[in-house]
Amino acid sequence: MIAAQFDYKVPNSLEEAVSLIAADPDGSKILAGGHSLIPAMKLRLAQPQVLVDIARIKSLAYIREQGDEILIGATTTHYQLESSALLRQICPLLPLCAASIGDVQVRNKGTIGGSLAHSDPAGDWPAAALALKAELVLIGQGGERVVKADDFFVDFLTTDLQPGEILREIRIKKPTGKFGHAYEKVPHPASGFAVVGVAVNLSLKADGSCESASIGVTGVGVKAYRPNGAESALSGSSLNDAAVIEAASHACDGVDLNNDLFASGEYRCHLAKVHTRRAIAKAKASAK
């Protein structure tokens, strides 16, 4: 459980970090909280030549409102998101999701940016980022570009981040009007990772019916995804029990299901439907 040798670099600014990884884009990895990368390095599944530690760039950890958006710095820890009074008020899905991750020691150190950039098929943040239609700000030598969460998660442990790019910020439109959030998860009993996790973001009309719904599902396929069939079944519906059950039945339509010793694809799909139903009901009940 000893990582392969690497060179360790500590940039003082994001610009310096970008130029450090530009020197060897394929051999370099960004280190933030290290709670996805270091376990992979200890198993030698990852053997970067150079680690560029951005955790000490203090200006990269923040949660703030700007206009109609919430801006979150990439090295903001799960605990900072879990304990944010502001987010509990304006975007409760973020603290709900944060609180479900690992354990307190992991949440003290792990970061939202690291989790998103790792795109673990059982990670929690990808589900929330999809449900909130987050935008991810990536910076590289050529400047910045903004990628929608829908386009960011590409495959198993693979995102749209290109060699030499760093995820800098997560942007989320502040939910407005009457809305409800929920995150329902079946944690793996040993690792705490999501066997299935479902994030629901409901926008309601004044009469309590559904204006629109966005849902993120993790743990079920090779990457987190939005179950389009479930979302469109909810849109415009009364959100009564029958409508919720009908929507949840589409939770894993067309998904190539994960299969492992702990949970078969069939079982994961069953869990996804059950927990999509529960998450919709919870989001509806929490709406205000």
Added chain:
Amino acid sequence: MKRAINLSVNGVARTDEVEPRLLLVHYLREVLGLTGTHVGCETSLCGACTVMLDGQAVKSCTMFAVQVEGSEIKTIEGFATNGELHPVQEGFWEKHGLQCGYCTPGMIVTAAQLLERNANPSREEICRGLEGNLCRCTGYQHIIEAVEYAASKTAGK
């Protein structure tokens, strides 16, 4: 190539040259000789290696020593002051919160974090607060009672 690190461990300033890949837990145990911090699962699940890093409980098996440059570390060896046990240590003593003792240092560090953030936790909150620490003797009931003891002892002061 080795790299110099400067940090404070249990209030003592330290400067050492370490390989970047040296894990924090190995630095504490093998370089500093502070063997109270244990290596359990090595996969950031069991919590035996938990230490305080700038006031936050972290798993020292999932950090490189070079990452803690400039930080303050507190290990189990730093919990008693002038021979007087920390309230959580006293709770483990009074309530028989350990059998083999392997998980105990990590349990105490995490429990101290829990009480700093929530001075009067319910049993459920204690269980949730300690979910990152495993006791293979399965002595959880006594561990929960130890934390309850520490909470009431601290409140009574």
